[in-house]
Amino acid sequence: MAPYEPEKDTSESADLRAGRRKAARYAVPIAVAGVAAVTIGLVPALATSGDPDLPKVTAQELIEKIAASDTQQLSGNVKISTDLGLPSFGGMAGGFGGGGGADRDEDGGSEGSAADPKNKLMELASGTHTLRVAADGPDKQKVSVLGDASEYSLIHNGDDVWAYDSASNEAYHAKDEGASPEKGEKHGKDVPKGLEGKLPATPKEFAEQALKAVDDTTSVKVDGTAQVAGRDAYRLVIEPKQAGSTVGRITVAVDEKTGTPLKFTLTPASGGAAVVDAGFTKVDFGKPSASTFDFTPPKGTKVTEADEHGEQGRGFKDKGGKKFEEGDLNEPKVIGEGWSSIAELKLPGGQGLPTAGSGDVPQDAQKLLDSLGDQVDGKFGSGTVFSTRLINALVTDDGTVYVGAVTKDALVKAADEAH
Incomplete structure (x- = not known):
């Protein structure tokens, strides 16, 4: 038909x-x-x-x-x-x-x-x-x-x-x-x-x-x-x-x-x-x-x-040992519109992903992290793109995250234009 x-x-x-x-x-x-x-x-x-x-x-x-x-x-x-x-x-x-x-x-x-x-x-x-x-x-x-x-x-x-x-x-x-x-x-x-x-x-x-x-x-x-x-x-x-x-x-x-x-x-x-x-x-x-x-x-x-554990949020600690909860994440800024819109937000502590070189994660965990993402760089500096078939996310070394149902190139372009 x-x-x-x-x-x-x-x-x-x-x-x-x-x-x-x-x-x-x-x-x-x-x-x-x-x-x-x-x-x-x-x-x-x-x-x-x-x-x-x-x-x-x-x-x-x-x-x-x-x-x-x-x-x-x-x-x-x-x-x-x-x-x-x-x-x-x-x-x-x-x-x-x-x-x-x-x-x-x-x-x-x-x-x-x-x-x-x-x-x-x-x-x-x-x-x-x-x-x-x-x-x-x-x-x-x-x-x-x-x-x-x-x-x-x-x-x-x-x-x-x-x-x-x-x-x-x-x-x-x-x-x-x-x-x-x-x-x-x-x-x-x-x-x-x-x-x-x-x-x-x-x-x-x-x-x-x-x-x-x-x-x-x-x-x-x-x-x-x-x-x-x-x-x-x-x-x-x-x-x-x-x-x-x-x-x-x-x-x-x-x-x-x-x-x-x-x-x-x-x-x-x-x-x-x-x-x-x-x-x-x-x-x-x-x-x-x-x-x-x-x-x-x-x-x-x-x-x-x-109510016995509803207020217990999942958090993580930064390099100084301070614990951050989900509520510590800032409200995202939206770049673009429609299907190509990208959310930009900052990680708590103003830092990127922990690395084995800094002693924050074990070597084996670092290898797993590296295998899951692609290293990229641009005007924004450097970072890692984590990809799925639908949602992609760029985490820069300065702790900025760009995420959306867009391609890796679109994320890198958005990060460059933001700097």
Whole structure:
């Protein structure tokens, strides 16, 4: 089927921006809207079949269809895969907080919980994962990450947020306190308290983030149809117009009947497999059973309350032994606009990465660090570029970081122009 092209008129860009704003404003918490948002990944090329003959729509009409969708009840399975091109650390993963267990303090004691959602992010940042999801409005969501012989579940039910890791028999409990005294808002309206701003996991959440980028720097069109999870869908294609971005294209399969995004695929400008490919393999828009969202810790489960260690931030020490927390990082300065924008920020202490020559890191650790990055220099001096298939970061020797979904050359150019 030939691609559908959007209508060409002088108001198209304004219409697309208006549709994007509406999509953000009318976003509904489907498929664990903030609960699932602590997971990441996606489908290894979800099988799609057929080329359904659907009524022709423009890109603007399809964006409006997403904005108008009001899907608040569903259940189903999502397959998630990510391929950022990161090296495998093997047994070292646990040392970076990705081993699935609780952190250890300096005395060897346990700090935190293996069920804490933050401890699952590293595990889900690569590879393929199967999720079972369910949602019933803004106050009831559940996502389960299915393993070979274990299951990790995150449940939001009213005022309670529970996470349970069957492998360690540990649970993590937090309260969704509802009203925010600063803004007078309900946390539960969109995401449970403490899970705001986490990484998206469902096709709808990915699509909403992509639609926020729709402006004059973006090409948007409807490119045919497909079937996803047995449902007819339109294919919305979003591509950067600017040079220098590592994003090639984003494709969103939009359910023809409900306007719900069913699949999200991000392919890099360099080609090859998708960086993120997320989609439903099975979906039901009926009301899930109320018992789906019930949870009581099994007998013998170690339960950790969020406020027991919620204020303990992860920090690091500079050469003088001063400890810096996450909050010490300054607000980034944004260079450029659109898809080629770059964030510039300063590392605490005004210094670059530690080196073996200065005695700050072991020789073996220095070799690993060197193998992960490329040495570059320019008007800014010298530094190291750490690359993935999507996000690249330049860390200069004077402690300045430039990061974005842009090429290495774009980072070096930005650093030169800043000096």
